[in-house]
Amino acid sequence: MQPTSQTVDQHEIVTEKGSSKKYLLPFILVTSLFFLWGMAHNLDSILIPHLKKACELNNRQSTLIDTAVFFAYFIMAIPSGMLIKRFGYKNSIITGLLVFAAGAFLFVPAANTRTYELFLFALFVIGCGLTILETSANPYATILGPPESSSKRLNLASSFNGLAAMVAPIVGSLFILSGTNHTPEQMEAMPDAARAAYLLEEASSVKLPYIILGSVLVLVAILFYFMHLPSMKTQHEEVEEKPGFFSVLKFSHLSWAVAAQFFYVGAQVCITSFFIRIAQQGAGLDEKTAGYYLGIYGFLFMAGRFIGTFFLKFIKDYVLLSIYCVCSILLCLVAIYGTGVYVIYALGGIGFFMSIMFPTIFSLGLVGLKSNTETGSSWLVMAIVGGAILPYGMGTLIDMNHDDIQSGYIIPLLCFVIILYFGIFGHKVKVVK
Template identity: 65%
Template sequence: MANISNSAESAAIDESELKGKSLLLPFILVCSLFFLWGIAHNLDSILIPHLKKACQLNNRQSTYIDMAVFFAYFVMAIPAGMLLKKFGYKNSIIIGLVLFACGALLFVPAANTLGYGIFIVGLFIIGCGLATLETAANPYAAVLGDPAKSTNRLNLAASFNGLAAVVAPYIGTHFILSGKEYTKDQMAAMTDSYRMSYLLHEASAVKLPYIILACILIAVAVTFCFIHFPEIKNISKEATTGGNFFGALKHRHLSWAVVAQFFYVGAQVCVTSFFIRMAKQGAGFDEILAGNYLIAYGLLFTAGRFAGTFFLRFTSSNKLLTIYAIISVLLCGVAILGKGAYVVYCLGAIGFFMSIMFPTIFALGIDGIGDDTKPGSSWLVMSIVGGAIIPYVMATVIDLNGDNIQTGYIVPLICFVVVLYFGMSGYKIKKQLI
């Protein structure tokens, strides 16, 4: 049974940093980062149907929102790892917050001009900021305290990411979605000036939420500037690669974690990105009601994070991951084959059971890899590019099946099968690959 206690031999807080100091305030601030990037990701679930309407997009074009954010993870993962090694955790976090804020502010000119391309650029910059934050904050939360409780601590921090899955849909539903939607024939019957006025009004709804978000990010970055954060030191007694980026993949369980994370993130983004459209098409909900069900999904996701932290007191992380993956596969099957509103309920339940997957895969992946923890974290963050690729695959499946949203859920089902394998076998620490 693998656990993060092995990481006690690979990374820890320098004891000299702890004299007369507490780790509580740094941990609380790190938890706030999980919440903030959760807000960004969960607002994307609102942006996809909203900008699809405001910018008159098809299914595949709407997934460019996911592609911009998650492709940025792929592009930024190596630079983020280099920033982490050169400037440390605190400064990397500040850089990530500033990038995040800059991307959010680009939503103002994008909305003013109905410039979908500007939205995409802003989202890409946001993704670069998020990649930098996650590269630093995930491993930092894992080692910021007792090594034996690393998995629990990372899941606790990630619970605040889950809390954002409730807050962001609420903000999006009540401050971005208008509930007004016209058919193609109705749009064609409008005068050019009225049509443009309607579309500009829809697009402008995103400005205030993202301006406020940018101000909060800047305030948090300033706070980080004035708070002392202990740095992590490596104390592994085993031979390591010295943190070589490609050399880190010699750890078989890290390599499998990268694969599992790729498919898990893809599955999560698929479920949330098409949630509102599934609720509208499969259950006949209107836009606002569908948004409210997305809030319920967020509640279940958050409950799953906190419940997972509790269950980890009684079982190993890989066993819990395996059980949750099996249930997620079954729920996807019901969502594909079922009819009526309970299909939406299945998607909400998937939110509960996939909630612990990201932090658990991450923690199992960096377990016992010594000086390779930082480059290993970069690989795991880079694997989030699955959120860019897999939703586009799902959109393609939907378009090829006459805009049938349910058929597309075969894609996340396959993803959860990969996660299931990792929980059963891939997580095991074995001899190095090279």
């Protein structure tokens, strides 16, 4: 990837003596953002079964948590790209952090009133902040160094998103999940006052983690405000003519990357959103133990990011993506048709092999876009709306199959088939006339 708007800066990174050192701290700061939005996303996997219980929801209703967050990506992707062009990466990152923090603080009134709609609004606000952050940080990480190593750099930064995938479920299991579950019959037999107190206590457990998260976000925003970040604005006298927002899709590899990203995010969210439920139903684990196993899944996801980044030194990114897709398809079959603890092992394996997919699809989609990099980035972030749509479909399918969680995993399986096509054929750079 060699964006025209960043050519001079990348040349400086590569050729100026000692210049690469001044990009180290900005890269570390940007990498911290990957961890923070990873915490938000992976806490959603705890919130779905928790608020299903606290707000008395069915499977389809509980997936609206995903819908609220990922629909925000679709709404905010274009404004985020415009924000970057108008105010630059640094100001966009600070804005994203503050919006993210505002959403986290909204969890307090939502929990105090046990209002599911307010929870959804808070999650939508969080999603808006995440969109701004991801639209800023993903391309910024790719251009903080030589273009030929952009995939490796983005995978390295994204490895800390994987670290959050391990930490968030453990934090959520300790501070959010109570481990107390009542059958519908037991809930019906409770006196009204005791039932209301139990449900309010369950809802209130989310407050402390989200207050802490919001406070950390504000502190990080202050840190970014006082730190110098290198500007990646064009220094060329010639300005390349840019196609419009839709005409950029004439780059067929970008179009396929958008489709692959839609199905990847949908698959990932489907798998994690119902992980605790399938661990309870398929492997017979209790709620808290299932939450800790989700942390192990996160560890495997993180390990996959680091190991995948190492493999990318020797294997072409699209080849590794294709190999990982085949492995994920096979493990999905085990998750659907397996029994007992093997279901959990299969899901953990999927976490490992999914690890490199998002950053690899992202970087492959931006190859050769030059001055259209920001527009392409907006499209790839908009594709995250797959996380809003596919889990809702999975929840509906599970409800139709009488709460059979395993049957719903056919949806991520089909997603991996589509991503495999992108890895083999769709990634090839070709402009459709």
